[in-house]
Amino acid sequence: MSSETLHLGVMANSVVRELANIGLAHATTAMAELTGKTFDMAVPEVESVALERLPSILGDPNGLTVATYMSIDGDVGGHIAFLMPWHSAQQLWLMLVGDAPTSPDDVSDLHASVALEVGNMVNAGLLNSISDMTGLSLHATPPQVSMDMTAAVVASIVCEASFVDSVALSIQTEIFDLSHRVSGFFVYIPTVGGLRSVFQSLGVLEAA
């Protein structure tokens, strides 16, 4: 089988959307606890696309993004990344560190590790909710951060994911603070086998 898209039925898509909804609520709470700000979230749009198309559907491919990426082992293997536009990352640094670098060349170890911790927390929020609802295990490997053009970052994750038949789910939502200065979204790429396990554990027929 090639790595073309696994077509999600209406039911399967709405299940993924609900999982995302709950996971994002966890992620939003985590962001709020860390920053002391109130965060809100737009209703997520879930889209399953061919892996290779993923870099071209995520906004300006040349835009600068701060991405926290983790690969996932366990019952539901795969890859997850939380991406923030550069301007949002700067706002987050201002809130948490008190200053913000103007370019990726000026990022200090402190700024990098703050970005890593935020991404780690929100990714874990999403993964934990999937694990809680399904009873399946998802073990994230240590996070890695990139600050570079969006397409290059997403393409690099897609390359890692293409070793195993996988489903690219872009969970397009915005996590934003009430002044709308911070936003972000997820790329979640479970393996085909892992996503089937999720559906089976919830009693959903994937193509129904």
Add this chain to the structure above:
Amino acid sequence: MAVASNVLVGMAEIHVLKGSGGFSCLGLGSCIGLCMMDPTAQVAGMAHVMLPEAFADRAGEKPGKFADTAVPELLALLEKAGARPERLVCAIAGGAQVFKFGAEGTNRLEIGRRNAEAVLTHLKSRGYTPRGQEVGGSLGRTMTLVIETGIITVRTVTQGEKTLCNLRA
């Protein structure tokens, strides 16, 4: 005057043009952008390679996805469009490791480095050495070729755009 088209070469794609226009690979991370051109025949092509080698157990994959299938496929398409193998010149860019913060030593797959090595090996085995190459490091790159001028540029977020080489010179 008609505006020459610039073809965006997505992941795992190969495109070939004759006469005018150009190509871009947007956002090469660990992927490799491979350009080849026959300046005399005005035929050029670009491949956006994702992985070093094809999987033995998977059929139906795009040839442009893997270094070992992309190089011969690009050459075949160029010849079909009128290029002569002995006149082809090439350049490559990409193969970066964009995740440079955190989790030291977990880049076990090292896809960027392996992609660059694989593309260079498959070019070399057919007698080609890139006229220009910018591979490795940690920066994402956008690579563009304009057929009329033969000029290849590489753009990064922090270092801007610079000329890599001229395939006509």
